[in-house]
Amino acid sequence: MCLSCRCPSILCTFCAPEQKAREYHNMASEAQSPSVAAAAETASDLNHLLRPLHWTAVMPHPRGSATSLICYRLYTVGVLALNLSFFVSTVIVLYSEGTADLDVFTLTLSVADTNGTWLFRMAHTFVCERAFHKLSHQVGDDFAEFLTWDDIPMLRAQCRVMRRFTLTYIWFGIIACAYYLVSPVSAEGLPFILALPIDAMQPVGFAVTWLYCTVVTLHAVVMTMVLDSFNVSLISQLRVQLTLLNKKIVSLAREMSERTENSSETTDHAELHYRLEKCILHHQAIIKNADLLESSLAGMLLAQSMSIGASTCFQMFQLATRTNGMQQTGKSGSYLIAMLAELFVYCYFGDDLINESENVALAAYDAVTSLQECPLSIKRSLLLLMHRAQRPLRITAGGFFPLSRESFVSVVNVSYSFFAILRNFKNEGE
Template sequence: MSILGVWNPPKDESILRKLYRYFMLSLQHFFLLFQVIYMVGVMGDLEEVSQSSFLLFTQACLCFKVTVFQVRMGSFRELLAQMNSDVFVPQNKGHEEILKLQATRIKRLLLGFMISSQTTCSLFALRPLFDDANRNFPFKMWMPVKPEHSPQYELGFLFQLLTISMSAFMYFGVDSVCLSMVIFGCAQLEIIKEKLLSITSIAEKRANKPTEVNSILEENYRVLIECVVQHQAVIKFVKLLENTYHAQLFFQLSGSIGLICMTALRILVVDWKSVQFVSMVLYLSVMCSQLFVCCWSGHELTVISSELHTTLYQCCWYEQRAPFKRALLFAMMRMSRPLEFRAGRYVPLSRQTFVTILRMSYSYFAVLNQANSRNEVLDHQTSITNHH
């Protein structure tokens, strides 16, 4: 993201670096503008619209995400500051292992998404070399140059190839920032659970280390208060994260319905032996996997936070003093409400949301496919009537 010019710029950003950042962002917006111009020209042709709309939706989502990321850069810096605050610092190797485990899980998912997205971009670039008899650009979109002449064809081909590759990296980068922060919240909740379970019986603690009972009770109360403070910090962090990125997530969830629908519709009319068919199938799988990672991360946050009040009850609260039990009661009342990460402040990210989006996409796909089949039948009957 630093190479692409969309990462957190330094406070003393030079003019040259700022111009480079604006140039990289303008390339993506020009790419979107060329697609909009082409889409306006073919409006009414269902086949052409279905062939180009998936790329239009993807690029529009990317431009919106990057724009939101740049506009909300102040909130992003505040999120980084909260992640580095003292309340979230791991206190032992066990806490560090929890952070590493959660980081490894999200890294593997995002790495798979990045590799598959770049593979899809490569197949899109190879499509005109294998499927088209004439020289064509990788994507159907308006271009200021024509493919019939050189070096216009080479320049246009290079522009589309480099821009779509950068788009995939930006798409991956912006998503990785948001989703990794959600998983960071999950890791902090796991650390809270580990701290609560460390409140064992007094006899067990005295067996491991001879200590006065009063010191053990004071230490247990300190751990409980520390967990409550950390839980409040996680709530504040998740709330700020949702306020920062809820718009782009809602735009992505809404656009995914159209993306999946139009891509599946296109797959039906493409020759299964062509490179385009393989690229479209891979593109559909990439979009579904990216959508699943978003919903999975929100689901993990909700599930882990819902287990906290049960973990509170599992500690040896019955051996503690009255202040401990009173604080425990209030903590259980608050932690009984699980955290939810919402897109658009309304749609919770969960596995159920993922299934709902797939169902809606299939419903729209079935309607469009039926309408397209009916139009083909009518066109066929009209041609037979005209022939007779």
């Protein structure tokens, strides 16, 4: 009697492929060494970004001690209070000075906009903390079972390139902040125009205030770039998984085509069905993590896109209207480039994710011709994979528009349009 469906035969025709697929699954599970998962997790390690985020109270380390969480929360509250006091100081300047001096108004407004967005991002990171912790280990926890030793070299190479890119991006932010901090704009010689409770004209008051500006600026700008690097690294990990999946589908179709040409070789449909099932499960795991990342980033990316669009408009206005030396021009220019870079990294890697997910659909479509002689169950599985892959994975800004290279150009165009209106408004006032 068949143990699967209780029919009289020892192994009926209906259950034989399924039973053989289980045997292949068991053999593959035994051959899958735990060291493959360890190698994948080591290659995709994000500790170079998680540690700075932990030290600066932006996000606790996912493997941090639970006993020290209360102290860490108190530390986070202190850092938030420091940034909030800076934001309130710039708002007071906006309220007291008004629009009498349009240059001072736009400069202070852009600083308040950037600092306010950072406060929002810290609050958003706290709300989505569990999701970010899960995604930080997605390669080892969710994708390791689909990886083989042949995939590890490619995974290591891609992660190495990504690590170099993010470190370069962060160092660019540090250099931009350093240049901005040594370029005074206020009467006291400070890099910002602030409402202060102390006299910054005195040496001690100036030193304390400048240190205060430095800490807040580095925390708001550099840690924004570190958090951006963490987010785009998660996007890049999903893209790499799509690349590996695409390669497996192409390899599966090529092998099937070679077996079809060689009619003397017996085609093992159970093995083929098992490998295709692994591809489908791999694709589903990628979709699940992409949806989690999208839900975690959508609101934040919408707020950041709007903030960067406004800051870009204000800084272009500063560059076009201020004529008090190269130092101030460089200050506004460094601010403008930093803001555009923060948006561009999301659009660049978001566009790569869209393209790679579309390639999966193309690979599945190309595999159809190689699977004409396969059973109907295999064709249906391939059809389901191809149908779902036709809807590309993407990261959106609040669901309004996907983060892509075209979106980046659109945001810059809108910022330029508002800049033109603002400049005409000033010319008419003169």
